[in-house]
Amino acid sequence: MFIESIILHNYRAYRGHNKTSFKPDIKNIFLVAGNNGFGKTTFLTSLVWCLYGKLMADVDDKFRRDINDAQGYKNYARQSLHKELANAVNAYEVSLEERKQIVKHGYSSENEYIKEDSQYYVEIGLTDVFIPSIPCRTITIRRTYDYFLDIESVEVLIDGQANELAKEVGYDIFINDFILSKDIAKFFFFDAEKIVNLAEVKSIDEKRRLSIAYSEVLGIKKYEDIKRNLENLRLKFRRNAGSTASKAKLDKLTSSVTDIEVKIKVKEAERENIDSQIQQYRTESIQLQERLIREGNAISVEELKKQKELLVALKDKDTKLKNQLRDMLDIAPFAISGKLFTNLMGQVAAEKDVKTSAASCEAINSALQSTQTQITDAVATLKFSTSQKQAVEHIIAEVFAKNILDISDATIDDVKILVDYTDNEANEFQALFDNIRYSFSAIFKQLVKDIKNNALFLAKTQRKIVEAEYDDGNANVKEIRMRKAEVDELLAQLEIQTRQMSEQIGTLNKDIKVLKKQLSEVAKNVRVDKSDKEKDIIAERLIGELTTFLFELRTKRKLSLEKKIMAGIDVLMHKVDFIHNVRIDLQDDIIEIELLDKTGELISKEKLSKGEQQLYATAILNALVEESGIEFPVFIDSPLQKFDSIHSRNIITKFYPSVSKQVVIFPLLGKELSEDEYNALLPNVNRVYVIENEDGCSSFKKIVPNKLFETLL
Structure with a gap:
């Protein structure tokens, strides 16, 4: 699969029609460079929005936080229209009746000017696509949002034509099932600076979510879904055929399982909401601290309390030290x-x-x-x-x-x-x-x-x-400090709540496992109707075969992934034998990746430097992409962050050329990609775009690859 073109129309900083084209070649690296604030991260975000719309919150926590910060997806989408155009649309004087007519019948020639200003879209053109049962050469995906009407639409064209199958299943489902699942998108659209999150996974819930993503990207999940569907089918046969007593028991257990599943979803939603609040309060706490600094007072109420406690400790220490000195002065005459x-x-x-x-x-x-x-x-x-x-x-x-x-x-x-x-x-x-x-x-x-x-x-x-304490007389400083104390207290309470919520979810997951086991035992003792018996036998056989197959597949994937991650670490890291082996531990729905030294002892990931964590996470990413066999372009924002010169060269010469047939990187030239590093990358560079910004409007300029730094200078 290859992305041939991307169009950003009135999307955020990109006012007007802005197109980038990519040409397949043995050179697989494309650069989209620009200064901070010109729209590199916006470009990456636009691709995720085009593919997933409101489902982008499931791709990465960053997008979920952005949507929560905007107070919901609708506000988030409205904020993505170029600001000047949004102001222009807000200034239009449109009667309520005219608005109703536009909503009902669409735009007319008389109000076409509103449509031109109020709509933004992102379009992705794909080639070299393989979809079972749908022969095609190209797929075009365009997602549009109308600021005036508050309506979002998505269109998928196969070889330039609408496809009935895609329409029937729904375009969002079609994209998720046949183009790229949202559960694994984070492995193909990522911020290199934040990829260390893969190396910092600590909580059980984080490991569980990551395990689901691994199962998806490694092709395990689809077999697990088939097995689950077959188990539900066998359960359905028994509920239809059982005696009144057994049917009642099955119904009761099934109902209990459903109730707990609903509770888990509710708890997870509550936890996500709390996590969102935590993020908001953390941001506010940082902003309040910055305001205190600007006001000339960097001490919050909590910090003032700590300073007073420190003062008491220092006075005690002073007394003890002086007592020791007196004791020594007693023998000084000798x-x-x-x-x-x-x-x-x-x-x-x-x-x-x-x-x-x-x-x-x-x-x-x-x-x-x-x-x-x-x-x-x-x-x-x-x-x-x-x-x-x-x-x-x-x-x-x-x-x-x-x-x-x-x-x-x-x-x-x-x-x-x-x-x-x-x-x-x-x-x-x-x-x-x-x-x-x-x-x-x-x-x-x-x-x-x-x-x-x-x-x-x-x-x-x-x-x-x-x-x-002197600044307490300053009403503004006092108010800021008091608010920061309130925010920090709320943060502490919310962090306790989210931990408790995680514990409750863990308990519910244990309960549901027990109930499912009971359900399975009861179902074994219920006879199936003759009409369903043959189907039940086939389903039972398939479940047994799938169970064996899944065990073998997991073992195979586990061993292969261990070797590929270790190979990636050996290639990328310059510390010889620092990490001697990689061990993957699979326990139910939890995955744990462990690093071992020469003696077989665990290496704490927290003790790795940020650069080493990023290299380790990069090795995981490379192994997953290679093991999955999914051919999809990889987009990398903020490349080469926190790397020394040797590690940077390893990434440039060994990771980028091999991770995918199409790699698009968004560097900040000079800081994230020096001229020497670019020259090392140049043999694999296919095409280069520079983001220019004038009067708050960004656009793309194509540059001859070997003239990039000359052009900028």
Whole structure:
């Protein structure tokens, strides 16, 4: 499928008839470049609006927020007419009767001028389209909105003619089913800066929505739908044929399932509404903060409260630090005394040695005397003559006398006892000496530094509080701050509500699974009428085959997708072996993509840089597009955001040339695409358009690809 042309007529900044043409070629890249505010993102949005109209809210959260911010799709659509034309239409004096006639019979030659100014449309011309059972070469889709009549219309022409099949199913359904499903459009129309959302999916609901999109793009959903339809058909057979009791039970369970499905839809709608309010209040909170800054006061009520809490903490810290300083100042005189303190330490150590030696001598002598007494007593019990006993005792006494130590000899160099510390006192003095010698200076300097820094921070915080409280006299600042406090409080409450809503939806999903299981068990025991029995047998067989097929398909897609994502990461990332493997975990309707390092440990996606997250998301996108086999052009806004030069070159030379047969990028030249990067891209560039803007009106100018930067300069 190839987009041959796009026409924007009076759509937003594009006043008048603005056409871009694309020519199929081996060169697959097309550039639509322009300055900020000239209409690059508008161009991308116009394509989504042309294809899906009010259903564009289902394509991406950005479009849903835009519609909610406009207070509904009708207002959103009305805002898309060029402002000058909208003002002109508003100025026309048209009677109520004339308006009724236009609504009833359409525009006449007399009021054709109103139609010319009040209608805008976007038209997409497609070629190389394959639709089963409808042979065609081209398809033209035009969506029009009439600002004057508040009417939207869409037209689909196949080979230039209206088609009955497309009319019968409805143009919006035809586009969704045969051109590109809205559930997977986000993979083909995306803002490269916001593609990191694929890498930041956290909540169960986000994973569930992404899983649905994956199933759609990988071709799994259509088989799941067939299986579901067959299961409903078998259930219908049983409800028609069962006994009164079994039928009543089936009806009750079916009714319960339906009720819960309705509740889930209601809860999801409520959650979407809350999420929309959260987005609106966040925007308002940011705007209020900006107003405070412009007013010269950047502190909100909540921030002022935090500053006061911080001030209390800083004062406590100041007290503790000063107490520590006082403790250190108590021992500072020892440090100041220097050599005297060292000499004193020497005296204490010497006295301790003397005391230790004397104590040792006393202990040894006491032990020797005790031993001598024991030996002498033992000799007395022996059967020796008196002379023999006396001789032995004399020898023993003589030997022991020679080994008795003289305590006076233990005095080392006649040390004079001056301090006379006990062992505990000497040990404490030694600890004090070691502290002053090895760590006192460093700790003291760091403590003084901490006190100074804390004092500066404390003074700065006090100044902020004083300025903020002084500005309370400014009624405008006070009003803004109070409103911001209200908005932030509402935000906190809404975030709690949306979490609770998600929990309730999760509970309902569990309940519905239990009921469906019960429904299946009851249905098994109900006999089918003879007229439906053969159909039921065929349906049962097909369901079994589909179950096996879906399991094998999911496994096959899972393994293939893992390999393709890993291959994409290897090609795009310059960190070798940073991500060693990719694992996809499929659990019911939840999909989890996990990154693994060399050791098999999970890599937290939150710890990836924004550039790495974008590369990872790009690898997912590339793998999905390749695996799906869907040939549809890829449109990329804000390319190469947050990439370094190596990653940018990888994207330019390896991603853009291969992701699709037609890639249209919308760069901000110089910032999002430098001249060197463009030169690397040039061999694959087919055609280049530059968006020009004059007097608030944007238009396209075709540029020779190799003259782009020369033309702009």
